[in-house]
Amino acid sequence: MVKRVEIRQSVMAADERHARAIRKEMGRRSIVMLNLIGSPGAGKTTLLEATLRKASFRCAVIEGDVATSRDAERIAAAGAPVVQINTKGGCHLEAHLVAKALESLPLDEIDVLFVENVGNLVCPAEFDLGEDGKIAVSSVPEGADKPLKYPHLFHQALAVILTKADLKPHVAFDDALFWNDVTGLNPKAPRLEVASTRGEGIGDWISLVEMWLRSKGEGR
């Protein structure tokens, strides 16, 4: 006999449970958790290094990469607790991987948790890790057409950061196109331009994170 059964459950139900548990735990501890997403080479790790050097809040970092612990070594050298996740071919991080990484981080001693996702503008945008928000990181040399070509990430980003802004005089980059497209996709998101290696714009970024920290602390 053939029978039709209703299931009505999310495909990612198991992982969504992990994401909900993480969000609850971070809420309880008033930790701001940010999921950094951008292409390979967009400058995500360099942005984090510059942030760690200047921030007065206490940070920890989860690094997601297909292979190697190079990014984690850079973050450790900058003085923050860090866990490296190797996805061994996986193009994005999932909440169950983050849940496991959290076990080895000193959550009692931090205010902000940065998750640097696998370098990729497509897949990481689809997966909830339990974060407060996704931060879209796009660099000047990648070109100004990225927001419209990868709309999902830019649409849901909590903030959009344009990195390597100091390279503008050296490459053809259409500022107006980039920011107009970002506005069209996500009018509410704060926008920042940074040159991480020179420390330019990092203060504004840190102020923004501090604002999220304050509003999360008040919401407790």
Added chain:
Amino acid sequence: MHEMSLVEALMEALLEAFEKHPNWLRARRVELHVGRLRQVVPEAMIFCFDVASRGTPLEGACLDLVEIPLEAFCEACGHRWGPEDLVFFCPACGSVDVETVAGMDLDIASMEVEEGDG
């Protein structure tokens, strides 16, 4: 290309349902609801499913992907509409306080199973 990890999660959920129902013999058809905003390539999803289901009660089942249209809601004026693509301004009042209420779904809707006497 994250269809394989979606299929892994799908297989896990479906096999769990089979474990709970020992009288189910095999699946004939699985219906998924896929929101229009989901970046899922149906051909890739079906290919991965065919590979991952080999040797399980789901082998040979038809994976049916039904697209769920976008639905947006304006928090400012209450306007509800079905845009064709990503839009972020309310066409009625111009507000940017727009929530996407449908279109990100990725749900297992139903399954057709062959039942034994079990």
